[in-house]
Amino acid sequence: MKKKIVVLISGSGSNLQALIDAERQGELGSGTITLVVSNKKSAYGLTRAAEASIPTHVRTLKEYKDAGKTREDFDRELAEYIEESQHPDLIVLAGWMHILSSAFVDRFRGKIINLHPALPGELDGAHAIDRAYSEFKAGERTKTGVMVHFVIPEVDKGKPILTQDIPCVEGDSLEDLENRIHVVEHEILPKAVKLVLEDNLSAA
DSSP states (O other), rough: EEEEEEESSSSSOOOHHHHHHHHHHTTTEEEEEEEEESSOOOOTTHHHHHHHTEEEEEEOOHHHHTTTOOHHHHHHHHHHHHHHHOOOOOESSSOOOOOOOHHGGGTTTSSSSEEEOOOOTTOOSSSSHHHHHHHHHHHHHHHEEEEEEEEEETTTTTTTEEEEEOOOOOOHHHHHEEEEHHHHHHHHHHHEEEEHHHOOOOOO
């Protein structure tokens, strides 16, 4: 029986594309992407989903704030929509640039995973690649990495599922480092999805 995956995006959707390609090649095991959610109307990932005949849903925080509602309202109602429409087995944050509150996370505890361009305990939060590169140029870092982890309300603090080191190479530009990180992200995310779905990994 297929297990339902909902993917949340905010931008170009290159990691979504890696998941779409992996599913086509049978590399997500029993997983199938049933919905792509974006909090940005202009996200190119919506086009990628449409081209793969995957349903999409757009919901922006601005609409909520314009209506006098809160981030928690946004999170709670988005969680309700996903639960009622999909009953997902797994939610994947793939470039989702909105910190989810407990109103969302607690509804799906143990069923949400996130891709983060840093190793566990390092460079939590936004701009991790930029910060890693700055530390490398300052002589304070020789490597960075990528991890996929379970999501808890504390940002980037959930239990790691897969990690991979990435060396910082002398002569690297920021773009060089970004490109190497993205290659690894596209490899590691589908593997982590399959691991969680097939091996029933626990977030505890």
